[in-house]
Amino acid sequence: MLQTSIDGVPVFCADGPPPFTAGLVFGVGRRDETFLRGGITHLVEHLAMRAVGRTAIETNASVDLLSTEFTATGPADKVGAFLTAVCAALVDLPVEFLAVEADVVRTEAGQVTSPPVGALLGDLYGARGPGLAGTMDPAVHSIPPDEVRDWARTWFCRQNAALWFSGPDLRGLRLPLRDGVVPERAPQPRPLVRTPAWTTHLTGDHVVLAAALPAGYAAAATVGILRDRVEEELRHRRGVSYAVLADRVLVGPEERLVVLDADARAGQEAVVAGVLWREVQRLAEEGPAGPELEHQRAFVEASLADPRSGVDEARSFAIAQVTGVRVPSSAQLRSDAAALTHEEVRGTATRLRDAAVLTMPLGTDPVPPGLQRLPEWSAGVVAGREFRPRRRIGYPRQTRLVVGAAGASLIRGPEERITVHWGELAGMVRTGPEEEVLVGQDGFSLVVAAAEWRDGDEALALVRAAVPEELRIVGDDARVDRAVLLLRAPAHRVRESVGVSRRRATMVANGEWTALAGEEDLPPEAQARVVAEGAGGRPAVLVLRQGHADLQYVLLRGGREIDRHVWGGTSGDPALLAEATGRPEAELAPVLSADGSPAEVLARFGAVLALPAEVPDLLAGRAVATAEEVVGQGFVAGLRATVRGDYAPPPGEGSWVDRWLHVSRRRPRWYRALNAVEAVAFAVLAWLLVRAAEGDLVSWRGGLGLLAGLVALACLYDTRPPRPATDVEETRTGTPPSG
Numbered sequence: 001m002l003q004t005s006i007d008g009v010p011v012f013c014a015d016g017p018p019p020f021t022a023g024l025v026f027g028v029g030r031r032d033e034t035f036l037r038g039g040i041t042h043l044v045e046h047l048a049m050r051a052v053g054r055t056a057i058e059t060n061a062s063v064d065l066l067s068t069e070f071t072a073t074g075p076a077d078k079v080g081a082f083l084t085a086v087c088a089a090l091v092d093l094p095v096e097f098l099a100v101e102a103d104v105v106r107t108e109a110g111q112v113t114s115p116p117v118g119a120l121l122g123d124l125y126g127a128r129g130p131g132l133a134g135t136m137d138p139a140v141h142s143i144p145p146d147e148v149r150d151w152a153r154t155w156f157c158r159q160n161a162a163l164w165f166s167g168p169d170l171r172g173l174r175l176p177l178r179d180g181v182v183p184e185r186a187p188q189p190r191p192l193v194r195t196p197a198w199t200t201h202l203t204g205d206h207v208v209l210a211a212a213l214p215a216g217y218a219a220a221a222t223v224g225i226l227r228d229r230v231e232e233e234l235r236h237r238r239g240v241s242y243a244v245l246a247d248r249v250l251v252g253p254e255e256r257l258v259v260l261d262a263d264a265r266a267g268q269e270a271v272v273a274g275v276l277w278r279e280v281q282r283l284a285e286e287g288p289a290g291p292e293l294e295h296q297r298a299f300v301e302a303s304l305a306d307p308r309s310g311v312d313e314a315r316s317f318a319i320a321q322v323t324g325v326r327v328p329s330s331a332q333l334r335s336d337a338a339a340l341t342h343e344e345v346r347g348t349a350t351r352l353r354d355a356a357v358l359t360m361p362l363g364t365d366p367v368p369p370g371l372q373r374l375p376e377w378s379a380g381v382v383a384g385r386e387f388r389p390r391r392r393i394g395y396p397r398q399t400r401l402v403v404g405a406a407g408a409s410l411i412r413g414p415e416e417r418i419t420v421h422w423g424e425l426a427g428m429v430r431t432g433p434e435e436e437v438l439v440g441q442d443g444f445s446l447v448v449a450a451a452e453w454r455d456g457d458e459a460l461a462l463v464r465a466a467v468p469e470e471l472r473i474v475g476d477d478a479r480v481d482r483a484v485l486l487l488r489a490p491a492h493r494v495r496e497s498v499g500v501s502r503r504r505a506t507m508v509a510n511g512e513w514t515a516l517a518g519e520e521d522l523p524p525e526a527q528a529r530v531v532a533e534g535a536g537g538r539p540a541v542l543v544l545r546q547g548h549a550d551l552q553y554v555l556l557r558g559g560r561e562i563d564r565h566v567w568g569g570t571s572g573d574p575a576l577l578a579e580a581t582g583r584p585e586a587e588l589a590p591v592l593s594a595d596g597s598p599a600e601v602l603a604r605f606g607a608v609l610a611l612p613a614e615v616p617d618l619l620a621g622r623a624v625a626t627a628e629e630v631v632g633q634g635f636v637a638g639l640r641a642t643v644r645g646d647y648a649p650p651p652g653e654g655s656w657v658d659r660w661l662h663v664s665r666r667r668p669r670w671y672r673a674l675n676a677v678e679a680v681a682f683a684v685l686a687w688l689l690v691r692a693a694e695g696d697l698v699s700w701r702g703g704l705g706l707l708a709g710l711v712a713l714a715c716l717y718d719t720r721p722p723r724p725a726t727d728v729e730e731t732r733t734g735t736p737p738s739g
Contacts, residue, residue, distance in 0.1 A: 027322030
């Protein structure tokens, strides 16, 4: 193997059979991220590959626990061109495509290890370091472009890169990476649980045994011997398993997670688990037989004789260069295999036994003896305010939620409790408008949903107040696409509808349409129902969305969806849209079938419907100088504002009812005089009716007399002088306040 450098990047090359293959490795992976920023390395990798574009050779990129790698296979000049393009892309990532690639990352739902191994790492390390392999990326859409650029600047520099390749020298290759410093990795966390232990999983019919062991050939030989023994027993003698796999997962510079993974025929899970655990114990107690050691040595010799072994060695050295992982050379591996002893394997098997975690499918029975169960519940609870569940939820009667100064606890019984401490919080993920998930560094998580608890909104407010902003994030599943609500309703009616709610919105209007951009944590359809109910006349509502790739609308009437259209996708009914908007169907049909970018289609759609000109800016989240910010005051305060006329239209606008209400608030002289006359008339009528009833107020004449008296008092009340104009009225009418 030859070692050199190109543009300051260490290079490891070895002769190997064709085709020519190369890989550019960076020392950053899932364990270097945080829980809240899970997937940021994957985003960098996707953006770089997007910038490179299609190639005529086989290329790939991947992220694992410790490293990120870009590989290519083909003619040397084309491989070199690909590597140069990758480096250039990493220096100037096309973050304008971040939203698209975030969708791709979510769709891919890739993991850096197999699901059972990821779950085991989560059990061992919690929501940190290698344990992040067991968590899904909670919010890749919430990672801003600047953070993605900073991540690439920190980790994807020449000081954190290495190159490996096979075959001839890559003459003329350039690696135009940015300069940086060797990044500092967080210290390797220690396992959080006591072992040996067992747990269950929901990831299929596999039984997995794993343990964190120091690096070295002894661990590889020990797990190899165990694999052979278990496969012989489960497949060749019992026939209850098809494949037994052995693996060593890099979790740190000096540590491997050795893994034995066996599938199990339905109903035979307990047999497979028993054999796995028995063979580990037997090897720890008795050590290997002589032929088993010789077989492992022969396996090493056969591997090193493979023509591809030199390239594998070059790749291993490149990974070791950027991760700090200790990798033996071919000569050292041959020497270690030759020197391996019975006692060395027995001692390694003992360490494996003592550090083992056995993971079985849920419901496996019986559990092998000699193992303790991994903790299912937290060790303690916090003190604080207690909340009881709503009866309809179905929690056990003794269940309660406690939120205090130290953290939050869910208590279901004397032993069943989950606690997350504020000082040991990995993050808080919003999963709904009134729901948060607290994730502790130990891996325990607690859902706080306002709807599940009495005074649940107060519990949620306490939780949100306790968690600092930097530990909060909106989960991808809770993200609400930015949308604009379009109502064919007067602006003052929409303003009043928002005013009596607890929401806030940005509003523009053009006389026919009123457009609202509401809060991002409430689904637009739910927002539309709230606004339309108070806007009067049950107006039709369009929920208009513009994504990075498409434009769509949802047509609602009475809060219920009646149609949906996605340009380039789902086709809506132009007749329904024509009925709701008052436009001819013949004008709408061509627009619904229009091609073009979302912005171009939106321009045509807005022109046909005569929408407010500010709608594209509202959809894009841009500031609109002419927009009005409407803040809901709640039902009681909003109702008072309605009575005061805070939401009334300007004089001369609105329905006849609105105009009359405007006059009643201004109370000009003629209005007060008219009410004085009406007060006298109704007072006389009341006196005559009560007199005719001869004092019997429960008779029909007496009842009408009382009613006429009340009307007289109301008319008399309206003879008082007008009150000074409020700031709201001054804004609506353009007149200065009196007095």
